[in-house]
Amino acid sequence: MNNKKAIGIFDSGIGGLTVLHSIIKALPAEDTIYVGDTARVPYGTKSVTAVTNYSLEIGRFLEKMDIKALVVACNTASAVALPKLKEAFNIPVIDMIDPAAGNAVETTQNGHIGVIGTEGTIKSGAYENKIKTFGQKIEVTSIACPLFVPLAEEGWIDNDVALAATRIYLEPFKRSKIDTLILGCTHYPLLKDTIREVIGDKIALIDSGETASLCLKEILKSEKKKEQETVPRRSYFVTDTPDRFLRLGKRFLGDEIDDVRHIDIP
C-alpha cells in the first residue's frame, strides 16, 4: 500500500458524509475521495442486484483514482454487496456491518441487541447474521425505519414529527429489553438525540460509521502517514447535479463543502 494514496468512500448519496466526518476525526491527515450516487439514491428500497451493480460501478470509478482502501459508507450496500466488492477489488474494503456488529457484541451485557436500518439492510439480515457468528444465544431485534432518511435530509431531526416517528418505530424495543442499539444507517446519527430521548439513557448506542472509521484506522496503522506539509485533499463527486449535495452536505459532514464535481456512472 502506498502512503500517499487517498481513501475512497462511497455512499448512495449525502448520508455517507456522516461516515466521512468520523473518518476525518480518526485519520485527519489522510486524503479522501467521496462519491455520492445521488442520481440513484435511495439504495435502501432497491433490490440486491441493483445495489450490488451500482456499488461495483462506483467501486470501479474509485479504483481508477488509485485509492488505497475502499470504505462502503452505505449500510445497505455493505449489507448486500460486500462479498462481490471484496472479490472485485484488490485493496482493503471496509464495510459498516462487521465493525458495528463486533462492537455491539462487546458492549451488550444482557445479550439483547437492537438494530435499526433501511428496509434493504434489515431484510438482508446482515447484522443479525454477523452478530450470530459471535454467539447463537445473542438475541437480535431488527427494525426498518425508512422515514428516518427523508426526515434527516429535511432537517426534521428533533421536532414533533421526528419524535412521533421515532416513538412508533422503536416501540418494539420496549418489549425486547435490548441494552445495545446499532444505528445501522448513514442518516441515523443525525437523529441520535431524538432516539436517545425515546429509548432512555440505559441503552448503549453504536454508531456504525464511527466504529468502521476506527476499524479503518487500525487497518492503515501499519503505514502511518508522515506529517503533511499541505492540508489533506478532500474530493467530492456526485452522479446527479451537485446543487442539493452542496446545500445539504454541511448538515451531514459538519463542515463546508465547496467543490463537488458531477460524474457519469458507469
Ligand code: DGL
Ligand atoms: N445510505 C443508506 C444506508 O446507509 C441510506 C439512504 C439510502 O437508502 O440510500 O443504508
